[in-house]
Every structure is written in C-alpha cells, then in structure tokens.
Amino acid sequence: MKKNIFYRASIYVILFIIMVIMIVPFWWMITTSFKPPGEIFTFPPTIIPREFTFSNYEFMWSSAPLGRFWLNSLLIASIVTLAVMFITSLAGFAFARLDFKGKRVLFYLLLASLTGPLFAILIPSFFIISKAGLYNTYFAIILPYIGWNIALPTLIIRAFFESIPSSVGDSAKIDGCSTFTTYRKIMLPLVMPGLVTVGIFTWMYTWDELAWAITATSSMEMRTMSAGITMFQTQYFSSWGPLCAAAVFGVLPSIILYIVMQKYYKPTLAVTGMK
Amino acid sequence: MKRATPYLFLFLPFLFFAVFSLYPLIWSFRLSFFKWGVITEEFVGLSNYAEVLGDPYFWKVFGNTIVYAATTVIGQIALGLLVAGMLTKIGKGRGFFSTTFYIPVITSWAVVAVVWKMMLGSDSYSFFNSILLQTNLISSPISWLGAPLTAKLSIIALCIWKGVGWAMIIFLAALQTIPERFYEMAKVDGLGVLGRFRKVTFPLISPVVGMVSALLLIGAFNIFPQVYVLTGGGPLGSTESLLTLQYREAFSFLHFGYASAMGYLLMPIILFVSILQIKAISKRVQY
Numbered sequence: 099m100k101k102n103i104f105y106r107a108s109i110y111v112i113l114f115i116i117m118v119i120m121i122v123p124f125w126w127m128i129t130t131s132f133k134p135p136g137e138i139f140t141f142p143p144t145i146i147p148r149e150f151t152f153s154n155y156e157f158m159w160s161s162a163p164l165g166r167f168w169l170n171s172l173l174i175a176s177i178v179t180l181a182v183m184f185i186t187s188l189a190g191f192a193f194a195r196l197d198f199k200g201k202r203v204l205f206y207l208l209l210a211s212l213t214g215p216l217f218a219i220l221i222p223s224f225f226i227i228s229k230a231g232l233y234n235t236y237f238a239i240i241l242p243y244i245g246w247n248i249a250l251p252t253l254i255i256r257a258f259f260e261s262i263p264s265s266v267g268d269s270a271k272i273d274g275c276s277t278f279t280t281y282r283k284i285m286l287p288l289v290m291p292g293l294v295t296v297g298i299f300t301w302m303y304t305w306d307e308l309a310w311a312i313t314a315t316s317s318m319e320m321r322t323m324s325a326g327i328t329m330f331q332t333q334y335f336s337s338w339g340p341l342c343a344a345a346v347f348g349v350l351p352s353i354i355l356y357i358v359m360q361k362y363y364k365p366t367l368a369v370t371g372m373k
Numbered sequence: 374m375k376r377a378t379p380y381l382f383l384f385l386p387f388l389f390f391a392v393f394s395l396y397p398l399i400w401s402f403r404l405s406f407f408k409w410g411v412i413t414e415e416f417v418g419l420s421n422y423a424e425v426l427g428d429p430y431f432w433k434v435f436g437n438t439i440v441y442a443a444t445t446v447i448g449q450i451a452l453g454l455l456v457a458g459m460l461t462k463i464g465k466g467r468g469f470f471s472t473t474f475y476i477p478v479i480t481s482w483a484v485v486a487v488v489w490k491m492m493l494g495s496d497s498y499s500f501f502n503s504i505l506l507q508t509n510l511i512s513s514p515i516s517w518l519g520a521p522l523t524a525k526l527s528i529i530a531l532c533i534w535k536g537v538g539w540a541m542i543i544f545l546a547a548l549q550t551i552p553e554r555f556y557e558m559a560k561v562d563g564l565g566v567l568g569r570f571r572k573v574t575f576p577l578i579s580p581v582v583g584m585v586s587a588l589l590l591i592g593a594f595n596i597f598p599q600v601y602v603l604t605g606g607g608p609l610g611s612t613e614s615l616l617t618l619q620y621r622e623a624f625s626f627l628h629f630g631y632a633s634a635m636g637y638l639l640m641p642i643i644l645f646v647s648i649l650q651i652k653a654i655s656k657r658v659q660y
Contacts, residue, residue, distance in 0.1 A: 109459050110466070116456060117473050120534070124476070126500055127488045141498045142507050189386035198379035204387070207395065213644050214398045215636030216595065217619050221404065221629050222397035245393025248386050277378045306481040308598045309616070313624060324483035328602055331487050338491050348484035356479045360472070 131342035154339035163318045164344040167326030175304040178243045182300040190255030208249045238314040251296040258292030405633035421634035434613045442593035448533040453540030474538040486602035493517040521611030547581040
C-alpha cells in the first residue's frame with residue numbers, strides 16, 4: 099500500500115523536533131563547557147562557541163575537586179557493580195536451582211523489602227555506619243549500596259537461572275560436578291546476559307544515587323559525582339563553565355556504557371519474570 | 374548435595390541484605406514510635422504519626438506530590454505513547470530516534486538537574502530566558518525557580534523530559550507485538566485512525582500501560598534529586614516533595630521519629646500501587 103508522502107514527512111518533522119528538545123540541554127552543556135567566561139554570560143548566547151577554550155576542564159581537574167568527584171564515582175560504581183553481580187548471582191542460583199528449608203520465607207522477605215519506605219532506611223543505616231566508625235569513608239558508601247541492591251537484582255538473575263533447562267543441571271550432577279562447580283563452570287556462563295543486565299542496573303543506580311551520598315560523607319574529597327556537583331553548585335553557582343565541564347564528565351560514562359551495551363538496556367521490570 | 378550448601382550460597386547476599394535493608398527497615402519502624410534525643414529515647418506511641426497527620430505543611434507537600442503524580446504520569450504516558458506510535462509508522466531512523474530519546478533516561482539525575490538549573494537561571498543570558506526574549510515571547514527575564522507556579526512547572530517539565538524515553542521504549546516494544554493483520558482487519562471494517570487506536574491498539578497494550586503507570590506513580594512519590602537540586606523545596610514550600618521533606622526532618626532537624634513515621638505512613642500507598650502493578654503484569658492478553 100502506498101503511504102501518503104505528506105503524512106510520513108510530518109511524522110519525521112515532529113520526531114525531529116522532539117529529538118531537538120531531548121538533545122538541547124546536552125548541546126548547551128557541551129558548548130558552555132568550551133566557552134570562556136566572557137562568552138558564557140552574553141546575550142544572546144552563542145550556539146557554537148566563538149572561542150574554544152579548555153580552561154574550564156583545567157579548572158575542573160586542578161583547582162576544584164570536581165575531577166576527584168568523578169574518580170570517586172568511577173571507583174565506587176565499579177566496586178559496587180562487581181560485588182552485586184557476584185553476590186546476587188549466588189542468591190539467584192540458590193533460589194532458582196536448589197531446594198532448601200525456608201526458601202519461600204526468604205524469597206518473600208526479599209520481595210517484601212522492595213515495598214519498604216526507602217528513605218526510612220537511610221536513618222538506621224546512618225547509625226550503623228557511624229557506629230562502625232566508617233562515616234566519611236568509601237566503605238560508608240560502598241557497603242550500603244551493595245546491601246540495597248540485593249533484592250531486585252536477585253529477582254532478575256533468578257529468572258535467568260530458571261530459564262536454563264533442568265537437563266543441564268541433571269547432566270552436570272551425573273558427571274559428578276559439585277554444586278559449586280555446577281554454578282561456576284556450567285550455569286554462570288549461561289546467565290551472562292542476566293549478569294550484564296544486573297551490572298548495568300547497579301552501575302546506573304550507583305552513579306545516580308544522591309541522598310545517601312550526601313548523608314554518608316562530609317568532606318569534599320569523599321563526595322561522589324552526584325553529591326559533589328550538587329554541593330559544588332550551591333557554593334559556586336556562577337561557575338557555569340567548570341560546572342558544565344564536570345557535567346560533561348558526569349554523563350560521559352553513562353552514555354558510553356549505553357552505546358556499547360545497548361542491547362542489554364531493557365526496562366528492569368520486564369526481565370524479572372514475575373507472575 | 375550437602376544440606377548446608379544452599380545456605381553457603383545465601384550467606385553473603387543475606388548478610389548484606391539483613392544489615393542494610395532488613396534491620397534498618399525494622400529499626401526505623403520501631404523508631405517511628407519513639408521520640409529520639411541524642412542520648413535518650415522515649416516511647417511516645419502513635420504521637421509521631423499524629424504529629425505528621427496534624428501538620429498542615431505535610432498536607433501541603435502531599436498535595437504537591439499529587440500534582441507531580443498527576444502531571445508527570447499523564448504527561449509521560451501520553452507523550453510516550455504518541456512517540457512510540459509515530460516510531461512504528463516509520464521505517465528508516467527508528468533505532469536512531471529511540472536511542473536519542475533514551476539518553477536523558479540513562480544520565481544521572483543530579484548532573485542533569487544541575488544543568489537544568491543553570492538553563493533556568495533568572496538572567497537574560499540563561500538558556501530558557503534568552504530563547505523567549507529573542508522570540509519576543511517575553512519582554513523581561515523570568516525568575517523561573519523564584520515563583521511558586523513557574524518553579525513547579527520547571528520541575529514537572531524536567532521530570533517529563535527525563536522520563537518520557539523510558540515509557541516510550543516499553544510502549545514501542547509492546548506495540549511491535551501487535552500483528553499487522555489486526556489493523557488491516559480494522560481498516561476493512563472501516564475504522565479510522567482514532568477508531569483503530571481505541572478498538573485495537575489500546576485494549577491490547579492496556580496491561581503494559583497499567584504497569585508503566587504504576588511504576589511512574591511510585592516514581593512520583595520518590596521525587597528527590599530534581600527538587601533538592603533545583604529549588605530545595607522552595608519558594609514557600611511550593612515544590613517540596615515528600616522525600617525532600619523527610620530528608621530535611623531527619624538530617625537537618627534530627628526528627629528521626631517523625632521522619633520514620635512519615636515513611637511508614639506512605640507505605641500503604643506504595644504497597645497498594647505495587648499490588649496493582651503485579652496485577653497488571655499478570656494479566657495476559659490473548660490474541
């Protein structure tokens with residue numbers, strides 16, 4: 099059937115306009131990060147910088163702790179992601195492939211925790227971290243982040259373990275594999291896509307989280323990107339150039355990860371397989 | 374298999390889960406019945422709950438949340454459906470457009486909010502003002518975050534901008550499962566564009582719409598970074614969200630009991646929405 103050319107063209111025009119709206123804040127951020135202060139504060143603003151400068155990036159890395167925030171986030175996000183991938187794969191395997199007493203109770207406990215008031219958890223966690231003497235350290239951020247990313251990732255990875263046919267586990271048993279060998283050598287490679295999904299989910303959470311990051315740390319050196327840029331902008335609100343340079347670094351890892359891993363970016367609830 | 378083996382697998386996950394999720398959940402529930410001082414704590418029964426429910430500021434913030442929920446959920450659902458629908462109509466460029474629309478979703482809230490805050494600046498050279506001034510839509514710069522109405526609108530706009538790509542991706546996947554012959558049959562029956570949407574598309578994707586709405590609704594109750602960064606809850610509490618209020622009560626005023634009680638008061642709402650959502654997921658559409 100021949101489609102009306104005008105109809106199709108108008109769809110493209112509307113989609114293009116929406117695309118511009120979605121992209122414009124990033125365009126503004128990137129161009130501002132390369133503008134000298136004199137050009138940032140002019141009316142009307144320039145769409146492409148008249149004069150390119152790297153001074154905002156130099157300032158971000160040398161004079162301000164903005165670069166440190168970025169490295170902190172990179173470190174914390176990597177550790178939390180790897181830890182969550184490993185830890186929840188253990189739980190996911192146990193729930194999907196093993197039988198044991200209390201399985202249902204433990205499973206429903208995980209499920210129920212998902213509806214708990216997230217913010218109420220912050221207060222006791224703050225006491226726990228302070229009592230353990232970990233306040234204002236990397237551990238103060240890393241350990242709770244792992245703890246808060248057990249329930250949902252376990253549900254996700256469990257669904258992947260469940261989708262493996264039971265014959266795979268049976269033949270491993272006949273070959274004399276121990277339960278742990280079955281998990282590590284046979285099952286784990288088969289749930290790789292699930293692990294990557296969990297990894298991306300956790301990485302995004304860690305990179306994004308703000309409330310706990312500002313609660314658990316006090317010094318500028320310990321701030322994550324989210325916490326640091328939030329604190330920095332309240333003090334130096336007129337430093338648009340360095341703030342934009344930091345923002346470019348703040349979104350860069352997310353966008354690179356997204357482009358490289360695109361096929362794994364699925365909305366999380368679609369993959370828990372809960373019925 | 375030794376009997377202990379499953380528990381060895383569960384040891385590490387449940388250690389972290391117990392220390393940082395389960396124990397804090399129980400502790401904060403207990404805390405909601407106590408008045409907390411730095412060294413002392415005093416059992417006060419339900420008075421924290423009574424204090425929250427009797428606080429007019431809490432109800433103002435609750436009202437804000439209802440406004441956020443209504444506008445952002447409807448906005449994201451409607452725009453998400455519209456864009457997803459348009460994407461199914463084009464061949465070339467579908468992947469490109471959906472990838473670009475998804476970029477705001479994957480970037481971090483705090484960073485994006487800081488950028489928006491600069492763009493919403495009250496001076497003539499900040500982004501939104503400069504565009505409106507150049508097109509002569511306004512004659513003098515607007516202090517977007519300085520007045521209650523425009524501040525609220527700014528936050529709503531940011532929420533929709535950041536979230537619409539997420540709804541779109543899910544709707545796009547759902548729309549692509551509808552067989553083309555259904556539309557051809559509907560055309561034979563003489564249904565127009567709107568009729569086809571009402572009789573074919575919507576009934577088939579309504580469980581997905583239900584699920585997305587539930588998740589967006591929970592999201593609206595969890596608005597934090599956008600308000601914390603953009604306005605801090607002001608002006609005059611007009612943009613305050615439940616979480617920014619709870620955060621301030623807990624960590625600025627050390628009203629831990631009050632803040633915990635607030636968290637648990639909201640739990641039935643979240644629970645109710647979650648149940649609706651599970652219902653929506655389990656409802657299968659038969660072709």
